[in-house]
Amino acid sequence: MSQHSDHSRRAYSQAGDGDGDALAELFGAEEEEVQDEEEGENLFGDDMERDYRPQPELDVYSQSGMDDASEYTELTEGARRAAEREMDERDNLLDEDALLYEQNDVDVGRHVRRYFRKDRADDNEMEVEEEEEIPIDILENFRGRSTREHVSDEAVGREIVRRFKSFVRGYKDAKTKKLKYLDAIKLMVAENRESLEIDYEDLASENGEQNICYFLPEAPIQVLSYLDRAVTEVTLSLFPFFPRIAPEVKIRIRGLPVEEDIRMLRQLHLNMLIRTSGVVTVTTGMLPRLSVVKFDCGACGYLLGPFVQHQDEEVKPTMCPSCQSRGPFELNMENTIYHNYQRITIQESPNSVAAGRLPRSKDVVLTADLCDACKPGDEVELTGIYTNNYDGSMNSKQGFPVFNTVIYANYISRKDKIASDSLTDEDIQIIRQLSKDPQIAERIFASIAPSIYGHDDIKRAIALALFRGEQKNPGEKHSIRGDINVLLCGDPGTAKSQFLRYAAHAAPRAVLTTGQGASAVGLTAYVQRHPITREWTLEAGAMVLADKGVCLIDEFDKMNDQDRTSIHEAMEQQSISISKAGIVTSLHARCTVIAAANPIGGRYDPSRTFAENVDLTEPILSRFDVLCVVRDTVDLVEDERLANFVVDSHRKHHPNAKELQEKETKPGNSQQTSQPEKDPATGLELIPQTMLRKYLMYARENIHPKLEQLPQDKISKFFAEMRKESLATGSVAVTVRHVESLIRLAEAHAKMHLRSYVCDEDVNVAVRVILESFINTQKASVMRQMRKNFDRYIFVNRDHNELLLYLLKQLVKDQLHYERARHKETTLSAIGIPESDFIEKAQQVHIENVKNFYRSQHFLTNNFIYDSKRKLIVHNL
Numbered sequence: 001m002s003q004h005s006d007h008s009r010r011a012y013s014q015a016g017d018g019d020g021d022a023l024a025e026l027f028g029a030e031e032e033e034v035q036d037e038e039e040g041e042n043l044f045g046d047d048m049e050r051d052y053r054p055q056p057e058l059d060v061y062s063q064s065g066m067d068d069a070s071e072y073t074e075l076t077e078g079a080r081r082a083a084e085r086e087m088d089e090r091d092n093l094l095d096e097d098a099l100l101y102e103q104n105d106v107d108v109g110r111h112v113r114r115y116f117r118k119d120r121a122d123d124n125e126m127e128v129e130e131e132e133e134i135p136i137d138i139l140e141n142f143r144g145r146s147t148r149e150h151v152s153d154e155a156v157g158r159e160i161v162r163r164f165k166s167f168v169r170g171y172k173d174a175k176t177k178k179l180k181y182l183d184a185i186k187l188m189v190a191e192n193r194e195s196l197e198i199d200y201e202d203l204a205s206e207n208g209e210q211n212i213c214y215f216l217p218e219a220p221i222q223v224l225s226y227l228d229r230a231v232t233e234v235t236l237s238l239f240p241f242f243p244r245i246a247p248e249v250k251i252r253i254r255g256l257p258v259e260e261d262i263r264m265l266r267q268l269h270l271n272m273l274i275r276t277s278g279v280v281t282v283t284t285g286m287l288p289r290l291s292v293v294k295f296d297c298g299a300c301g302y303l304l305g306p307f308v309q310h311q312d313e314e315v316k317p318t319m320c321p322s323c324q325s326r327g328p329f330e331l332n333m334e335n336t337i338y339h340n341y342q343r344i345t346i347q348e349s350p351n352s353v354a355a356g357r358l359p360r361s362k363d364v365v366l367t368a369d370l371c372d373a374c375k376p377g378d379e380v381e382l383t384g385i386y387t388n389n390y391d392g393s394m395n396s397k398q399g400f401p402v403f404n405t406v407i408y409a410n411y412i413s414r415k416d417k418i419a420s421d422s423l424t425d426e427d428i429q430i431i432r433q434l435s436k437d438p439q440i441a442e443r444i445f446a447s448i449a450p451s452i453y454g455h456d457d458i459k460r461a462i463a464l465a466l467f468r469g470e471q472k473n474p475g476e477k478h479s480i481r482g483d484i485n486v487l488l489c490g491d492p493g494t495a496k497s498q499f500l501r502y503a504a505h506a507a508p509r510a511v512l513t514t515g516q517g518a519s520a521v522g523l524t525a526y527v528q529r530h531p532i533t534r535e536w537t538l539e540a541g542a543m544v545l546a547d548k549g550v551c552l553i554d555e556f557d558k559m560n561d562q563d564r565t566s567i568h569e570a571m572e573q574q575s576i577s578i579s580k581a582g583i584v585t586s587l588h589a590r591c592t593v594i595a596a597a598n599p600i601g602g603r604y605d606p607s608r609t610f611a612e613n614v615d616l617t618e619p620i621l622s623r624f625d626v627l628c629v630v631r632d633t634v635d636l637v638e639d640e641r642l643a644n645f646v647v648d649s650h651r652k653h654h655p656n657a658k659e660l661q662e663k664e665t666k667p668g669n670s671q672q673t674s675q676p677e678k679d680p681a682t683g684l685e686l687i688p689q690t691m692l693r694k695y696l697m698y699a700r701e702n703i704h705p706k707l708e709q710l711p712q713d714k715i716s717k718f719f720a721e722m723r724k725e726s727l728a729t730g731s732v733a734v735t736v737r738h739v740e741s742l743i744r745l746a747e748a749h750a751k752m753h754l755r756s757y758v759c760d761e762d763v764n765v766a767v768r769v770i771l772e773s774f775i776n777t778q779k780a781s782v783m784r785q786m787r788k789n790f791d792r793y794i795f796v797n798r799d800h801n802e803l804l805l806y807l808l809k810q811l812v813k814d815q816l817h818y819e820r821a822r823h824k825e826t827t828l829s830a831i832g833i834p835e836s837d838f839i840e841k842a843q844q845v846h847i848e849n850v851k852n853f854y855r856s857q858h859f860l861t862n863n864f865i866y867d868s869k870r871k872l873i874v875h876n877l
Contacts, residue, residue, distance in 0.1 A: 139163075139211045147218040148271075157226050163209050164230040171207060182238075185231070185249075189239050194246035195369050196231055197411065200255040216253065220273035220385050224410070227251040247337075250368060252411040256383050262348050263360045265405070269386045274407070277381040277415060278346035280374050281361065282539045285583070289341035289367065295329040297322065303332065342371040349379060350511045350545065364407045373412050376525060376540030376587055377547040379509065384409040423694055430691065431698050435754035439684060441765070444695075444752055446679040447687040449502040452495045453645040454638070457772055461486050461626040462503055464769065465592050466550070467699055467751045469744030481574045483592040484744050485623060487556070489614050490630025491603050496596040500552040503594055506689070508697050509549030511591075513542045515558035523553075524566055525587055527580040538583055543570045546591040556595035557615050564620055571623040595624075604631055610777030618733060625741035626769060629776040698754075705750035705758050707743065715742060718767055718793060722774060725786060734774070742766045767793050791845070801858040804850060807841045808833070808864065812875050833873040835866075 075083070138159050142150045150156060173180040181196070188196055204213040215223050232248045242249075256275040265274070294305030295317055302322035307315040317329050344366060348359040364382065366373065374380050388403035423431075434440060448459040464484055471482035488496045504510040513523070524541045543551050570576050570589040577586050599605070599613040610627060611618065621627070677686045687695070719739050726734040743758075745766035750758045771790050775783055811833050819831070842850050853859055854866040865874045 139215075147215060148222065151215050151219040151222045157222070160212060160215070160223065160226045161230040161233075164212060164227050165234055167203070167209050167212075168231055168234050171202060182234075185235055185238065188249075189235070189242060189245070192245050193369060194248075195250040195252050197252045197254050198227075200253055200257065217256070217273045219271075220410075221271070224251060224253075253383055254411050254413070259381075261352070262346070262362050265362070265386060270405075271385065271387055273383065273410070274386045275381070275383045276346075276362075276407070277379070278348055278362070279350070279545050280344055280376050280378045280380055280540070281347045281545070282345035282537050283374075283376055284343045284535055284537050286371055287341045288338040290336060291339045292337040294332040294335040296332050297325065298328040298330060299323050299325040303335070304329065305332070305335070306337075339367055340369075340371040342366040344374065346380065346382070347545075349509070351507075351509060362405070362407055364409050366409050366412070370409055370412055374414060375585075376538055377544035377589070379415045379547075381413055381415050382407070382409050383411040423698060427691075427694050428698065431695050432754065434687070434691075434695060441749060441752045443684050443687055444692065446684050447689070447692050448506075449495075449499055450677070450679070450686055451649055452498060452502075453642050455495065455499075455630065457769075457776070458488060458499060458628045458630065460769060461628055461773075462499060462594065463752075464745050464748040465594060465626070466503065466507055466696055467748040468592055469747035470704055471590070479574065480740065481572065481590070482744060482747070483574070483590065484625045484741070484748060485571060485593040486595070486626045486628065487621070487624040488594075488596040488628045488630060489599060489604070489610070490628075491632040492598060494630040494632055496630060497554050500554055500594060500596055503550060504552050506693055506696065507550040507592075508693075508700070509546065510552060511542045511546040511549070512552045512554070515553060515555040523551075524570055524576045524589070525578055527578065527583050536583060538578065538585065538587075540587065541576075543567065543589040543591055543593075544576060544587050547588045549591050551589075551591045551593050553593065553595040555597070557597035561617075564616070568619060568623070571620075593624075604629060606631070606780040609779055622733065622735055622737055625737075625744060626773045627777050628773065699751040703751045703754050703756070705747050705755055705762075707747075707758050709760075710743075710746075710758055711760060711763055714763065715739065718742075721790075722770075725789070726774075738770060742770055745769055764793075801853055801856045803845060804842060804847065804853045805858045805862065807845070808838060808859075808873065809862075811837060811841065829876070831875045833875065835871040835873060838873060 138156055145153075151160070168181045168185075169179070171180055172178060180202070181198070184196055188194075200213065200216075202208055203216075204210055212223065212227075228248055228251055231251055235242050235249050253273065256273065259275045259277065260269065262276055262278055265276070290309045292306045292308055293315070294303055294307070296303060297320040300320065300323040302320055304317045304320065307317065309315055317327075319326055320329075342365075344364050345361050346364055347361040350359070353359045364384065384407040386405065386407050388405045437443065444463050445456065445460050448463045452459075465486045468484055469482040472480040488499060490496065500512065504512045522541050523543050525538060525544050526541065527536055527538055529536060542553075571593055574588065574590045575586050576589050578584065597614055597616070600615055604613055610629065611621060614621075678684065679686055719734075719742075722734045722738065742763070743766075746758050746762040749762040749765045755762075771793055775786050775790070778786055812831055815831050815833060839850060859866075863876045865876070866872075867874055
């Protein structure tokens with residue numbers, strides 16, 4: 001202001017007389033204002049100075065507590081320093097006491113804070129960083145935005161990171177009360193892994209972060225990036241050198257509550273987190289994938305980058321910042337960071353596909369540590385992001401824009417025990433109650449294919465094959481199979497294919513194929529080029545897809561020799577070796593094989609051996625544990641029963657059968673509707689098919705019988721006798737595989753009773769099955785004599801009623817042939833058997849008392865009547 005006033009004075013003095021008054025009027029007023037500003041404003045009022053006047057009466061102070069009489073000498077310099085040291089020591093002691101209770105005091109030094117940070121890290125108590133203040137409802141307040149738009153907000157992302165870090169640090173296991181995920185991070189670092197599995201149920205619990213649970217399925221790409229960043233920061237605070245293992249930690253979400261079928265994936269699932277399951281059918285090799293890319297400028301050599309590559313787009317430089325050229329740009333191989341990449345194809349599980357529909361499949365991309373987590377044939381459950389990508393070949397085929405869909409996997413696991421895990425506690429209680437029934441094995445045999453009449457030997461063999469034995473691996477070098485292979489061979493029209501279809505329905509995992517419709521590569525595995533990427537891929541066949549299940553092959557005899565030879569390894573070693581197009585690997589084929597074949601010429605010739613009736617080589621036949629011969633013989637009694645059974649079956653399963661039954665049932669009578677179904681031949685109560693399948697699942701996965709009480713002497717003696725008879729008859733060769741088959745059958749029978757060990761009863765049943773299979777494959781001329789030679793093995797510990805029924809049926813059959821030959825009659829209403837003949841037969845097998853048999857269900861349900869007056873057993877035809 002002073003410079004401005006001087007300028008005004010000079011202008012005023014230099015002005016002329018004419019203009020002087022005007023200038024004086026203008027600049028004079030301004031000069032007065034400037035002078036007032038220099039003096040300043042008077043802040044005191046008229047009476048404010050009175051406050052500062054002296055007041056002696058108020059300047060009087062109390063003398064209490066003052067020692068004016070004492071005189072203190074002046075301190076020397078040494079005494080003053082000693083006093084200062086003493087005061088400093090006292091202050092340090094006070095600071096140490098305060099630090100015991102106030103560790104976060106702002107006055108604590110930096111070295112002290114570092115000490116306590118290390119102490120808390122050792123105690124799993126991480127120091128919480130000071131975050132900026134964020135509104136408490138920022139996650140809940142969408143402000144009219146969609147979920148993806150809301151999550152893309154930077155402030156929302158910071159809040160998600162903060163809350164997830166708090167969850168990882170503080171979540172405690174409900175059972176152990178330990179910090180679950182901090183311990184998981186320590187284990188992850190100890191094992192040099194780069195991913196942390198988070199249970200969705202923990203995140204959605206009361207102590208979790210339910211808002212993150214809501215955002216995660218809707219916007220998985222953004223939310224998973226936040227979660228990766230959060231858990232990486234927590235890991236680095238515990239282990240600063242973790243980047244030597246991996247640049248960041250990946251979060252794997254498991255236990256997503258809703259599972260979507262591959263068939264049901266639609267447009268609304270795009271860019272969402274989904275959970276699905278299927279069987280791996282195709283896998284590619286391990287490939288490097290660009291993660292962080294750097295380029296070299298071809299003009300000046302300048303290094304461009306880094307460019308972060310995303311899963312849905314390719315990032316490339318457009319201009320060099322050094323020379324402003326537009327290329328060319330070459331990939332710098334040394335400075336580029338790669339990630340593992342693998343592409344697989346999963347297909348719907350064979351049991352989940354409805355009849356008449358093709359199984360759907362979907363491509364899945366595996367990255368980082370998920371690569372090589374599965375092989376073809378594995379049944380997997382995966383969680384991933386369902387997204388789409390552009391494919392020019394699809395557009396050229398369709399004629400309009402079409403996108404391919406793919407699943408970017410986040411979590412993948414093999415479903416080894418998925419069947420047994422689905423059982424409820426109530427189911428397990430019912431299963432254990434059923435196992436206490438002493439006739440549970442007979443009830444299971446009768447419940448196999450209840451719509452098929454007779455064929456008890458086939459039902460027994462299929463039941464044992466479904467329960468299977470135990471796999472052994474001695475010395476971790478050679479695996480001995482535990483699955484039981486069964487071959488059905490016989491006349492046409494004897495329900496062979498129907499048995500296979502029933503087994504496909506009853507088994508937890510089954511693949512049904514035919515000999516004509518499957519080649520060698522269709523049954524095992526094959527290598528071919530991918531139609532789009534043109535890289536070699538490994539695709540699984542039927543036996544690989546049926547791993548840990550059942551593979552059913554109909555028309556087994558229609559396969560050519562090359563195809564049958566290719567399954568030799570799969571049936572015995574239960575593995576398939578591949579060495580084609582640079583792919584050398586071995587796939588698992590741990591499955592039970594149940595095959596059906598027709599004899600040469602269409603019908604089975606009893607005058608020839610089994611090997612002569614079937615166009616199969618000896619190596620193939622020796623790989624089957626049980627050979628079942630199905631003969632269509634003319635028997636008046638059995639044929640009539642068969643016809644009645646078929647008529648009753650059609651009547652019961654008619655679409656309107658339930659309505660007719662309800663009309664016939666009286667309103668007050670409830671007994672007719674509550675009666676369980678029974679087997680017409682034995683009178684045993686049948687197990688419902690749903691419960692039978694659950695029983696089968698539970699026994700296969702949870703029961704593993706041991707061989708501690710196995711009667712070795714009995715088995716070795718039996719094997720020696722079978723070898724002797726085999727050489728004498730020249731039929732099917734008996735090898736060491738028959739001993740292994742006997743052990744597998746005994747283990748399967750022990751599983752039926754849910755026993756943890758194999759007992760004599762199990763061995764007796766296995767011997768009986770092996771013998772019946774061996775005897776039925778002989779010529780008719782030696783069959784009867786061989787049966788007599790092995791009677792002590794067939795009928796040992798067998799139910800007397802069952803044995804007596806077998807003897808009585810033999811007498812009825814012989815008497816029926818005699819009456820037809822004598823009287824030339826084909827229509828008989830009843831057959832009479834003298835009781836003396838029956839008692840004589842019973843005494844031959846060391847059964848003296850037959851009176852109880854006349855009152856048994858075996859006797860009554862088979863239309864037998866005992867006439868005590870005439871001592872005659874009458875059988876109504």
